[in-house]
Amino acid sequence: MPELPEAEVVAQQLRERLLGATLSDYWVGRMDIIREGAQTLPWYKGAVLQHIERYGKSVALGFAKEQDHRYIVVELGMTGLLLFRTVQTKHPQHVHVRLSFAGAREPELHYCNPRRFGRLSLLDEKGLEQYVTRRFGCDPLRVSPDEFMRILRGRRGRLKPLLMHQQVIAGIGNIYANEILFRARLHPWRVVSRIRKATQVKLYDTIQTVLREAIADGGSSVRDFFAPDGSEGQYKRHHLAYGKEGQPCPNLCGRVIQRVQSERSSFFCPLCQSQRSSR
Numbered sequence: 129m130p131e132l133p134e135a136e137v138v139a140q141q142l143r144e145r146l147l148g149a150t151l152s153d154y155w156v157g158r159m160d161i162i163r164e165g166a167q168t169l170p171w172y173k174g175a176v177l178q179h180i181e182r183y184g185k186s187v188a189l190g191f192a193k194e195q196d197h198r199y200i201v202v203e204l205g206m207t208g209l210l211l212f213r214t215v216q217t218k219h220p221q222h223v224h225v226r227l228s229f230a231g232a233r234e235p236e237l238h239y240c241n242p243r244r245f246g247r248l249s250l251l252d253e254k255g256l257e258q259y260v261t262r263r264f265g266c267d268p269l270r271v272s273p274d275e276f277m278r279i280l281r282g283r284r285g286r287l288k289p290l291l292m293h294q295q296v297i298a299g300i301g302n303i304y305a306n307e308i309l310f311r312a313r314l315h316p317w318r319v320v321s322r323i324r325k326a327t328q329v330k331l332y333d334t335i336q337t338v339l340r341e342a343i344a345d346g347g348s349s350v351r352d353f354f355a356p357d358g359s360e361g362q363y364k365r366h367h368l369a370y371g372k373e374g375q376p377c378p379n380l381c382g383r384v385i386q387r388v389q390s391e392r393s394s395f396f397c398p399l400c401q402s403q404r405s406s407r
């Protein structure tokens with residue numbers, strides 16, 4: 129947390145309120161929050177925020193100044209937040225970066241991260257390209273069904289770790305992986321190479337539905353995630369499996385949702401998502 133839908137909501141709000149604005153000033157509370165490119169910080173003063181893109185769970189702010197283009201890539205990590213100035217944070221001491229804007233609906237954007245599992249990178253165009261290729265596989269919302277099927281082909285591993293493997297499919301974390309698998313009725317540890325084509329198509333469609341519905345609902349606010357305007361995502365109310373251990377399966381099959389701890393907790397219905405399924 130945050131995952132793709134939350135990062136997308138962040139990007140949408142920044143687009144609505146900051147695009148076209150000029151960065152008038154900045155403040156960095158601790159320099160180690162900048163992973164790379166700290167020496168280029170002065171360049172950004174006077175640059176215009178021209179576009180905002182989401183890559184996996186990160187958000188890139190694209191600036192232009194004269195003929196140059198540079199980016200600030202914000203990793204939201206486990207606990208990172210981008211907040212407008214008016215939003216009160218529980219942890220004001222963890223606001224590490226403040227960006228001031230002229231000509232925008234919001235005068236300031238704050239980067240706040242209590243656990244510092246996230247960073248900012250200041251990159252030029254080539255740097256951004258390398259950053260994206262190195263870290264992110266296909267985007268689940270932009271990948272075509274054929275491309276997705278090609279990615280699954282020949283994978284000997286298990287399904288849930290693959291869905292969460294950022295260098296293969298970027299943006300899905302533990303919450304949405306559990307929700308997608310429950311809805312697609314697929315066991316988390318199904319062997320990917322043994323999943324039939326029709327089921328692969330269903331998995332693809334379910335990924336689209338779950339992620340798009342979550343974005344429309346403002347994401348899921350789990351563990352203190354807030355959008356830049358301070359709002360909480362409502363998709364948590366639609367979670368069917370994540371965090372539901374011990375509760376009756378929503379498909380009313382008579383079983384309860386199990387929680388199995390491996391690397392990350394998996395929540396699933398042992399009947400609806402049977403591992404022995406021949407699908």
Ligand SMILES: [Zn+2]
Binds near residue numbers: 378381383399400
């Ligand atoms: Zn069930």
